[in-house]
Amino acid sequence: MIILLSPEQPVAYEVAVINALLERGLPLFHIRKYQFSDTEMMAYVNNIDSGYRQRLVLHSHFHLANELGIERLHFREEDREQNRHKAFMTGFTLSTSVHTIAAFNSLMAVWDYAFLSPIFPSISKKGYGVGYTVLDDLSLRRNLQVRLVGLGGIDQRNYSQVMSAGADGVALLGAIWKTPAPIQVFETINKHIPNGISSS
Structure with missing residues (x-):
């Protein structure tokens, strides 16, 4: 499974790229x-083709989810630890973020998948992950109820390492938004990673 995160700051032709990638089979797009x-x-x-609403995931503005027809919500680690997800456990598919394999292993089955980061030093956030990464910790995974999605520094050159280490998918950010050829980068990776969207 490949997941794309939106850039935090606007990027030229951003929505056009999103629609193009969804059309080419991008499983999930995190806003x-x-x-x-x-x-x-x-x-x-509303600028994203309405036919792809079921593939969109909100990181905020949860109160707009029903109006927008979005059924997937993502909770940051601090929000999960404060139980902010509990109001959304019915009618939504939930995901979250962790930064250690121990935190991942402790997640309950309420979570469809979790981002584990940083797998490699970040492409989009300079300095993040330079001193410590979690790729080698994937061998310590014990939780098989929640899908593990690697995040951080993943691109067309190293995604296969993440999958080989035991991840169920990869999340892309800088690899797409920091390249002049986002479609080609996605298609290179997409050829080799199964879709794997949960219907829950």
Whole structure:
């Protein structure tokens, strides 16, 4: 499974790239736009082809989910630890983020998948993951109820290492938004990774 995260800051032709990747089979697109007003979020989502609504995941603005027809919500680690997801456990598919394999192993089955990061030093966030990465820790995975998705520094040159280490999927950010050829990068990776969207 490949997941794409939105860039935190606007990128040229952003929505056109999103629609093109969804058309080419991108399984899930995470909308990470914490700074948006409600109006901006509505406009952003409505610019994405409505036929792909079931593949969109909100990181914020959860109160707009029903109105937008979005059934997937992502909770940051701090939000999960404060149980903010508990109000959304019915009618939504939930995902979260962790930064250690121990935290991943402790997740309950309420989570469809979790991002584990940083797998490699970040492409989009300079300095993040330079001193410590979690790729080697995947061998310590004990939790098979929740799918593990690697995040951080993953691109067309190293994604296979992540899958070989035992991840169920990869999340892309800088590999797509920091390249002049986002479609080609996605298609290179997509040829080799199964789709794997959960219907839950």
